[in-house]
Amino acid sequence: MSIIPAPLLRFYHRMASPPHFYNFADKILPWLVVIFILLAVSGLYMGLYLAPTDYQQGDSYRIIYIHVPAAWMSLFVYVVMAISGAIGLIWRLKIADVVAISSAPIGASFTLIALVTGSLWGKPMWGTWWVWDARLTSELILLFLYLGIISLYGAIEDKRTGSRAISILALVGVVNIPIIHYSVEWWNTLHQGATVAKMDKPSIHIDMLIPLLLMATAFKFYYGIAMLLVAKVEILKREKNSQWVQKLVEEANE
Amino acid sequence: MNSFNEFLAMGGYSMYVWPAYGIAFVVLLLNIVLPLMQRKQLIRDLALKWKQNKQ
Numbered sequence: 001m002s003i004i005p006a007p008l009l010r011f012y013h014r015m016a017s018p019p020h021f022y023n024f025a026d027k028i029l030p031w032l033v034v035i036f037i038l039l040a041v042s043g044l045y046m047g048l049y050l051a052p053t054d055y056q057q058g059d060s061y062r063i064i065y066i067h068v069p070a071a072w073m074s075l076f077v078y079v080v081m082a083i084s085g086a087i088g089l090i091w092r093l094k095i096a097d098v099v100a101i102s103s104a105p106i107g108a109s110f111t112l113i114a115l116v117t118g119s120l121w122g123k124p125m126w127g128t129w130w131v132w133d134a135r136l137t138s139e140l141i142l143l144f145l146y147l148g149i150i151s152l153y154g155a156i157e158d159k160r161t162g163s164r165a166i167s168i169l170a171l172v173g174v175v176n177i178p179i180i181h182y183s184v185e186w187w188n189t190l191h192q193g194a195t196v197a198k199m200d201k202p203s204i205h206i207d208m209l210i211p212l213l214l215m216a217t218a219f220k221f222y223y224g225i226a227m228l229l230v231a232k233v234e235i236l237k238r239e240k241n242s243q244w245v246q247k248l249v250e251e252a253n254e
Numbered sequence: 255m256n257s258f259n260e261f262l263a264m265g266g267y268s269m270y271v272w273p274a275y276g277i278a279f280v281v282l283l284l285n286i287v288l289p290l291m292q293r294k295q296l297i298r299d300l301a302l303k304w305k306q307n308k309q
Contacts, residue, residue, distance in 0.1 A: 120277075229289035230289045240296075246304065
């Protein structure tokens with residue numbers, strides 16, 4: 001225990017308590033919103049207006065500024081969900097369970113956005129809305145994993161049992177994450193290879209890279225905002241018989 | 255105004271670029287609006303339930 005600094009340990013213990021987490025969410029939400037808006041506005045302005053037109057793809061490439069961040073987030077949120085699910089399984093931490101299930105709808109949304117925007121990009125560039133290649137198929141499986149997790153949780157009455165079930169499903173599904181990432185290398189796909197996240201230097205022009213990274217960071221903050229909003233509802237549902245929720249409801253109705 | 259029309263035209267790819275941004279916007283907006291509505295509804299339901307229990 002001594003290797004963990006005391007303030008961090010105190011923070012951890014406080015965060016494990018639902019009312020503290022609820023209040024903490026309320027406190028940081030406005031800040032997250034402000035940072036998100038600044039990042040998204042500058043990212044969109046630079047990406048849609050300032051960034052040069054692509055010499056091969058024309059302006060159609062501008063779909064990249066939502067497609068790629070959404071695809072990255074679809075993987076990132078899944079990993080967060082699986083890790084917090086595992087923490088909930090091992091240490092019986094209520095908040096970890098809440099974070100896991102609250103991440104699922106947002107992860108599913110990012111996956112859906114990645115698929116739909118990819119389709120809208122694929123039509124003019126590849127000549128088809130959809131192709132059963134490794135990257136697209138594994139991303140579609142990711143969507144089904146998210147939807148499976150959401151409906152499994154919804155089908156189980158007891159929330160603790162539900163959380164255990166989805167954590168196990170999420171952990172099993174982790175195997176799909178490296179498959180999605182490396183699919184463009186392992187199989188001969190229509191989808192292009194990595195241009196940013198690779199060992200070598202990114203092979204994308206800096207004026208296109210900056211808005212891409214701005215949008216990717218904006219999406220991270222968006223995830224924080226949306227996840228906390230869902231988590232607040234989830235906490236209220238789970239803690240509805242506790243005193244602090246009764247007080248909160250009474251205060252809301254005054 | 256001309257440059258704005260040019261911007262909207264997206265070099266001839268407007269029918270792909272703008273729907274992509276539009277769909278993303280709607281989906282992301284729903285993930286904010288729905289939990290806010292659910293929270294309001296939940297607090298209303300809980301208040302009603304306790305009121306009935308007291309009577």
